[in-house]
Amino acid sequence: MKKAAAMMLALAMILSLTACGGGKKETAAGTETQNAYGRILEQGYMTVGIDPTIENIIFTEAGEEEPEGFIVDIVRGFAAELGVEVKWEILEWSAMLTAVNTGKVDFIAANMNMRLDREAEIDFSDPWLVDSAMACVAKDSAYQSFEDLKVPGTKFGIASGSVYESIIKEQFPEAEIVTLPLGTWQESLASGVIDVSLDDSIVFAGPMSSNSNIRLLPDRGDSYLYGFAFASGDKSVEVFNLYLTKLKAFGSYAELYKKWMGFEWEPNTLGTAY
Structure with missing residues (x-):
């Protein structure tokens, strides 16, 4: 007291x-x-x-x-x-x-x-x-790791103004960055507009339990607050x-x-x- x-x-x-x-x-x-x-x-x-x-x-x-x-x-x-x-x-x-x-x-x-x-x-x-970055792909995608995402032309989906734009440019220099409206990454994965969504791991926690057509790659990026x-x-x-x-x-x-x-x-x- x-x-x-x-x-x-x-x-x-x-x-x-x-x-x-x-x-x-x-x-x-x-x-x-x-x-x-x-x-x-x-x-x-x-x-x-x-x-x-x-x-x-x-x-x-x-x-x-x-x-x-x-x-x-x-x-x-x-x-x-x-x-x-x-x-x-x-x-x-x-x-x-x-x-x-x-x-x-x-x-x-x-x-x-x-x-x-x-x-x-x-x-x-x-x-x-505290959290870290993870990558989410379609369930039938060939991507298995962050290393696979370095293939030229891999389409990364991000929101406008996201910190991940600079991270993708630095770590995946041959990637294609696709700017998406808020909350549309799942539809964009399903339609093939993007190959991968790179974001905070908490973004994927809910969808992983409700969407059987997506999966997370096992890698994690650096931790941050x-x-x-x-x-x-x-x-x-x-x-x-x-x-x-x-x-x-x-x-x-x-x-x-x-x-x-x-x-x-x-x-x-x-x-x-x-």
């Missing part, structure tokens, strides 16, 4: 200090823009940029408007802590960084790779998950980080992880990365 009380007191202090700034922050260009936290409290809702195309992580059931999933439950819990509602804004990956830095959304809640070049444009939250994205210099990321720490420290994160991933959460030695 003492730990919980201390955490709640710390959260209240950060919220108070952030609000005392009048909801403004000074940007590098010398102009003032409203802090997302101040804007959220003033409006009574937060606008969150998403890509709802990943089963179990963040997705929308047919005929439904509201998304569901692991990310959704994390965001809704954050909104509940602040006493506000959530409005979801579906974005193409290529538009996400601009959307958060121009105030179109208050932050991005997605499986966004915490790359250093992105950190130059936005501020990442603490990591909420996912973070939520806030506008550069926005102090509200500190508020979210405290909320995320609280989730992990008091068991709620583990419950959500088990609910959506289907297995137990095993923290790393720091207890923060996933």
Whole structure:
């Protein structure tokens, strides 16, 4: 109880200090823009940029408007802590960084790779998950490994703005890159528009249990961390980080992880990365 009380007191202090700034922050260009936290409290809702195309992580059931999933439950819990509602804004990956830095959304809640070049444009939250790249092909495909994908002309499907464009160019220099609309990679594999989808492994977890016409290659790419994205210099990321720490420290994160991933959460030695 003492730990919980201390955490709640710390959260209240950060919220108070952030609000005392009048909801403004000074940007590098010398102009003032409203802090997302101040804007959220003033409006009574937060606008969150998403890509709802990943089963179990963040997705929308047919005929439904509201998304569901692991990310959704994390965001809704954050909104509940602040006493506000959530409005979801579906974005193409290529538009996400601009959307958060121009105030179109208050932050991005997605499986966004915490790359250093992105950190130059936005501020990442603490990591909420660790993952690695995998490749998905049609069940009857001849491809058996990453090495096979190096055959000239192999068609890789990616979303616009995906980090995998640069990875494919570096690791599969003779590949053909096909940019796909969000959530269409399964149809593109089935129709032969692409030969392979290279993406975060969590993207494939749901489809592998529901689509018998696809399979994963056994290889995995390098591991990396996912973070939520806030506008550069926005102090509200500190508020979210405290909320995320609280989730992990008091068991709620583990419950959500088990609910959506289907297995137990095993923290790393720091207890923060996933």
